[in-house]
Amino acid sequence: YIGTLAVEFFVVDDALVINEMAPRPHNSGHYTLDACITSQFEQQVRALCGLPLGETRAHSAAAMVNLLGDLWYEVGPTGHRHREPDWSKLYAFPGLKLHLYGKHHARPGRKMGHFTVLDADPERAHALAVAARAAIGITDAH
Known part of the structure; x- marks a missing residue:
């Protein structure tokens, strides 16, 4: 190979x-x-x-977070509603690089993109990635 x-x-x-x-x-x-x-x-x-x-x-040290299609849906009293995540919240985090794959349709579990947080300290990169996940609504349930 x-x-x-x-x-x-x-x-x-x-x-x-x-x-x-x-x-x-x-x-x-x-x-x-x-x-x-x-x-x-x-x-x-x-x-x-x-x-x-x-x-x-x-x-650099790095922490990467996959962005799954579930993030494009909001659960409300009337069911699931499609919405684009608020990516601007991620840009508040230093060293964060956002990569969206340009896929047309989000589906639960489908990889739609990722972000990587870079930092000299691996623990700080991880902590920033966890905080960035929370900022856009990724919970352990996702």
Whole structure:
């Protein structure tokens, strides 16, 4: 195989379990767009074109949050109502980079975008990402 190969792992009862192998750039590595010298997308192009591979080192700590289609719906007394999330709330967070994928229809569970929070300190990046999630209405129920 030539190209980017993503391997998604989980830790279950102190054992490492492979969940998925994807022969392509993968959502779990989208943070590389903002946090690494060479993103997984650029690395894929380099590999397929026979170019030298790029430096993969992270230049910042990062925390990434997936934006699922559920976020585009508000539950009210008359049921679910479609609404665009208020993205302006995210821009109050330093180091936050928003990526919307331009999909036309939001559905529950569909990946519609993500944001990445960059910071020199990994714990601060995580704390800012958690606060940004809350600011746009992402709860543990999402």
